[in-house]
Amino acid sequence: MTTETTDTAVEAPLFGPESEFSALFDDPRWALAMIRATVLEAAHPQIGAALVDNSTFVAHPWRRLRNTFLSMRRMFGTDVAEREREAARLNRLHARMSGSDSRGRAYDAMDRATRAWVVATLFESAVTMCRLSGQPLDQGTMERMYAEYRTFLAALDGDAAELPEDLNDFWRYFDRVVENELENTEAARVILYRLFDHLPAPALLAGAPTLWAAGRAVAGPLLGTITVASLPEPYRRRAGLPEMPGAQTLMQGAYLTAGLARFLPDGWISAESIIEVLSLSPGSDDPRARTVAALRARMKRASALIRLLTPLGGEAGPGPAPSAGTGEGRRSAGEFFRQVLDQTGDGYLDWPDLAAMARELSTRLDLDEPEETRLYDAFAAWWRELQAALDTDGDGRVSADEYAAAIPSLAGPALIRVAEVLFDATDKDGSGSIDADEHRTLFRTAFHRDLNPTDGAYGRSTFVGDFLSFMSGRRTSTPYDPLLADA
Numbered sequence: 001m002t003t004e005t006t007d008t009a010v011e012a013p014l015f016g017p018e019s020e021f022s023a024l025f026d027d028p029r030w031a032l033a034m035i036r037a038t039v040l041e042a043a044h045p046q047i048g049a050a051l052v053d054n055s056t057f058v059a060h061p062w063r064r065l066r067n068t069f070l071s072m073r074r075m076f077g078t079d080v081a082e083r084e085r086e087a088a089r090l091n092r093l094h095a096r097m098s099g100s101d102s103r104g105r106a107y108d109a110m111d112r113a114t115r116a117w118v119v120a121t122l123f124e125s126a127v128t129m130c131r132l133s134g135q136p137l138d139q140g141t142m143e144r145m146y147a148e149y150r151t152f153l154a155a156l157d158g159d160a161a162e163l164p165e166d167l168n169d170f171w172r173y174f175d176r177v178v179e180n181e182l183e184n185t186e187a188a189r190v191i192l193y194r195l196f197d198h199l200p201a202p203a204l205l206a207g208a209p210t211l212w213a214a215g216r217a218v219a220g221p222l223l224g225t226i227t228v229a230s231l232p233e234p235y236r237r238r239a240g241l242p243e244m245p246g247a248q249t250l251m252q253g254a255y256l257t258a259g260l261a262r263f264l265p266d267g268w269i270s271a272e273s274i275i276e277v278l279s280l281s282p283g284s285d286d287p288r289a290r291t292v293a294a295l296r297a298r299m300k301r302a303s304a305l306i307r308l309l310t311p312l313g314g315e316a317g318p319g320p321a322p323s324a325g326t327g328e329g330r331r332s333a334g335e336f337f338r339q340v341l342d343q344t345g346d347g348y349l350d351w352p353d354l355a356a357m358a359r360e361l362s363t364r365l366d367l368d369e370p371e372e373t374r375l376y377d378a379f380a381a382w383w384r385e386l387q388a389a390l391d392t393d394g395d396g397r398v399s400a401d402e403y404a405a406a407i408p409s410l411a412g413p414a415l416i417r418v419a420e421v422l423f424d425a426t427d428k429d430g431s432g433s434i435d436a437d438e439h440r441t442l443f444r445t446a447f448h449r450d451l452n453p454t455d456g457a458y459g460r461s462t463f464v465g466d467f468l469s470f471m472s473g474r475r476t477s478t479p480y481d482p483l484l485a486d487a
Helices: 002-011 020-025 029-042 045-054 061-075 080-095 112-132 139-157 167-180 186-195 209-230 233-239 247-263 271-279 289-309 333-341 351-365 369-390 400-406 413-426 436-443 460-473 480-485
Strands: 098-100 106-108
Touching (some): 020 029, 029 112, 029 209, 029 247, 045 106, 045 186, 045 351, 061 080, 061 271, 061 351, 080 139, 080 351, 112 167, 112 247, 167 233, 186 209, 209 247, 333 400, 333 480, 351 369, 351 413, 351 480, 369 400, 369 413, 413 436, 413 460, 460 480
Antiparallel strands (some): 098 106
């Protein structure tokens, strides 16, 4: 019986809507499983070091979630050309990430064994989420899913040799890595004890900070407790993670509750729609923006009610945000440093921060390798200018104090070159101006209000000027906010 099930699974498509991955992707339990998988990834010394040095998951977690979602959709879709293009993009991205951790151990994001561990955590967490929610997968389904993930790894590395071919051997491999290689890394601690407690609001809730803070104060510790309880016991023991009373019951209850979504009609839950709605900004011309605006108005009223009920003497919330589309809102130097320049959230400006900007722009524009290289080179030249002008103590990075003390004009020749590269990449037809469709392609938010009102197009000089105004003048309410500043 098992053999027949396995044979059928092997013959079924490994990608697309009939795959096991696709069946789980819109499952609410997948959110819990992804958090768990991310902790297991971050607990690997090489991955943890790469995350601390290069990732934007602390300062911009929602943006990172959106990009991960889009990448997984491309990799597990039916379009072979799109899969190959996405795999090449991911490989170029990872090839730029190498260095050493705080103990002097080298890391390389292209290390094949390390990349295999990332895929292994995704598969194992998917299996675990089904088991914890009382719906364990049968052997045939697990084997089919495992074949999908090995094929995913092969699309990246050329083969899947780093993962055992046999599913029974995989479980021995997984246990061995958990027992012998995982550590209580800084990245894992940040995810478990900092990220949930300081998670910034998504764009949808950015106008209701009090409401968001109140919900986060409850949900943050719960998510942390659920995640810790779901981790393999040998890792919890070696990492010294606390076992909270009732944590196992809470964790199983969370998975069971999320699993009840299987009784909802098909199509009621779409991960893609949820992520897109959370990412919408009020000025977008997306038809759903009106609904978002109404939700924001209700949330602001709820936030005001919470403030009325809050005892006096608490920390004052932020003032009202500048109105969308004015282009006249100003950030302080500290806000600009934290929201725009410090992409990795470590309190300093250095090359990984500018590389993160280049990576985000390359992803949004879906640049080919030559265009992507031009953009990275332009950002690298800009970093050299900034380092020479602002790094007063010579430590290879720029602190917030060094930046604020200098109050520099960042619009040097290298930043102008960055803007020109972006313009050339956006002006697909080579007309010398960016029309509405090209503008939408660049920003993915269709902020038509930022186009020239007379002819509906951006010329090169206008485009470059607006980009420099944002990067040096600290102007808010431009399309670059959702691109580079929003969480």
